[in-house]
Amino acid sequence: MKTAITLSLGFLVALTLCGRAAGQDLQFPKTVEAGRAFSVPTTGSGKATLYVVGPTQVLRREVSLGENIAFARGEMANAGHYTAFLTGSSTATADFDVTPVSQPSSISFLAKPSRLAVDLPNGISGVAYVFDVFRNLILQPTPVSFQLSGANSAVQVQKVETKNGVAWVKMNSATRSGPAQFEAEAGGVVDKRVIEQVPGDPCNLRMTARADGDRVALETDPVRDCSGNPVPDGTIISFTESYNGETSTVDAPLKRGVAKTDLPAYKGATITVAAGVVMGNEIRWQ
Amino acid sequence: MKKTVFRKLKALKWTALLGCIFAGLLLMGADEPAVHVEAVDASSPRELEQQTQEAVVRDYLLAWQTLDHAMGANQTDLLDATFVGVAKEKLADAIREQQKAGIQTHYIDRSHDLKLVFYSPEGLSIQLLDTVEYDVQLVDHDKVQATQHVRTRYVAVLSPTEVRWKVRIFQAEAQ
Numbered sequence A: 001m002k003t004a005i006t007l008s009l010g011f012l013v014a015l016t017l018c019g020r021a022a023g024q025d026l027q028f029p030k031t032v033e034a035g036r037a038f039s040v041p042t043t044g045s046g047k048a049t050l051y052v053v054g055p056t057q058v059l060r061r062e063v064s065l066g067e068n069i070a071f072a073r074g075e076m077a078n079a080g081h082y083t084a085f086l087t088g089s090s091t092a093t094a095d096f097d098v099t100p101v102s103q104p105s106s107i108s109f110l111a112k113p114s115r116l117a118v119d120l121p122n123g124i125s126g127v128a129y130v131f132d133v134f135r136n137l138i139l140q141p142t143p144v145s146f147q148l149s150g151a152n153s154a155v156q157v158q159k160v161e162t163k164n165g166v167a168w169v170k171m172n173s174a175t176r177s178g179p180a181q182f183e184a185e186a187g188g189v190v191d192k193r194v195i196e197q198v199p200g201d202p203c204n205l206r207m208t209a210r211a212d213g214d215r216v217a218l219e220t221d222p223v224r225d226c227s228g229n230p231v232p233d234g235t236i237i238s239f240t241e242s243y244n245g246e247t248s249t250v251d252a253p254l255k256r257g258v259a260k261t262d263l264p265a266y267k268g269a270t271i272t273v274a275a276g277v278v279m280g281n282e283i284r285w286q
Numbered sequence B: 001m002k003k004t005v006f007r008k009l010k011a012l013k014w015t016a017l018l019g020c021i022f023a024g025l026l027l028m029g030a031d032e033p034a035v036h037v038e039a040v041d042a043s044s045p046r047e048l049e050q051q052t053q054e055a056v057v058r059d060y061l062l063a064w065q066t067l068d069h070a071m072g073a074n075q076t077d078l079l080d081a082t083f084v085g086v087a088k089e090k091l092a093d094a095i096r097e098q099q100k101a102g103i104q105t106h107y108i109d110r111s112h113d114l115k116l117v118f119y120s121p122e123g124l125s126i127q128l129l130d131t132v133e134y135d136v137q138l139v140d141h142d143k144v145q146a147t148q149h150v151r152t153r154y155v156a157v158l159s160p161t162e163v164r165w166k167v168r169i170f171q172a173e174a175q
Helices: A001-016 B002-028 B048-074 B076-083 B085-101
Strands: A031-033 A036-040 A046-054 A055-063 A070-073 A080-087 A091-099 A106-112 A115-117 A124-131 A141-151 A154-160 A166-171 A178-186 A190-196 A205-214 A213-222 A236-243 A248-254 A260-266 A270-275 A278-284 B034-038 B102-119 B128-141 B143-160 B167-174
Touching: A001 A205, A046 B002, A046 B128, A055 A080, A055 B085, A055 B102, A080 B143, A091 A278, A091 B143, A106 A178, A106 A190, A124 A178, A124 A190, A141 A166, A154 A166, A166 A178, A205 A278, A205 B128, A213 A270, A236 A260, A248 A260, B034 B048, B048 B076, B048 B085, B048 B102, B048 B128, B048 B143, B076 B085, B085 B167
Parallel strands: A031 A091, A080 B167, A115 A190, B034 B102
Antiparallel strands: A036 A070, A046 A055, A046 A080, A080 A091, A106 A124, A124 A166, A141 A154, A141 A178, A178 A190, A205 A213, A213 A260, A236 A248, A236 A270, A270 A278, B102 B128, B128 B143, B143 B167
16 A cells, blocks of 8 residues: 555656646647737746747747737748747647648649540549648648640530649540640649640551552551541551461551552462551452 | 655655656657558549558658657758658758757657548559657757647658658648
């Protein structure tokens, strides 16, 4: 029993030695909007030191007890949780939060990819983080409008609310190739990116053949993708001739939308055309 | 009689001293923080692989250690290892404020309750919410002024860099 009492008393003394009594009252508002001026009343008399501590902002100030402690406009600018310590003859503490300004001031907008094929469903993604004037992430739901527009395609618009400061969308690439403007707008603040939409794989690849002495002259029709966009010049078209168990291939780049080549004219030879994995028509030379 | 009172006082003194050491250990913390991780939100646009999740959590917890070291030593360059962008800039500003004022702070994280809420479609950012408990200790001109236990929720956004995920946004949310 005596031991228990001794231990209890010991811990009481320990607590008294290790900590300090909060003899003073420090009444910070529970929340303050970032950048807003405010003041905190103090009681007592004499001098004390005020510390306001949060990972992203720290301040130390000598104060006169009994007077208001004034925080100027813009002084507490970083949103977050703060602990205030007032040390003098005794120590008082208070916790408070600085909240972001609700009006957006900037958007961190990530649009990917910067280049893609036309007519891809959900091929384009946009992610927007919305910040206030002090570069605090605005955590309350904020409407964001995403807009994708190109010269030859219909405008796509999606309106989304931020969740924990972020909004995202996925959009389809247009059926017509060319640059598209991808915008994110929140509270009148706009951030833009350019997405290059390029033709897709060739579609309905077709060639014709004609005799040219002891050779066969081969030429494709104008090569287009499935949406009718011309496939870019320089794209390699492969012509393959199979005859008597042997195969020979010629690669020819597209020039002004068509590819041309010639191959030896063997009666009974089979000639095929392809662009990458896309196969075209087949001709049997007679 | 006098001898008994003296013995009792002596016992009291030792118990008080041990109590102080125990309380000090509790406050300064030799232990790792308790960590609980909740799987990524189903509404997130990109699936999060287990390996990526582990890396993100590991690097985020490392960022808390870095924060404590950098704020305790008043060295902005220590932040480079785990922070980037606006988070690094704001923390570096706070360290410079500390240097001017002649103070240091320690952030000793006790527990993290993590929820991965957003993994961006292109894989360039991960957002997590952390209900964290930590002790903040204030040191003014090498003298410990006060220690306060804090429980709050942080919103953090991490981006991949060459070697690890780094914290780009680090902001406590009003409760």
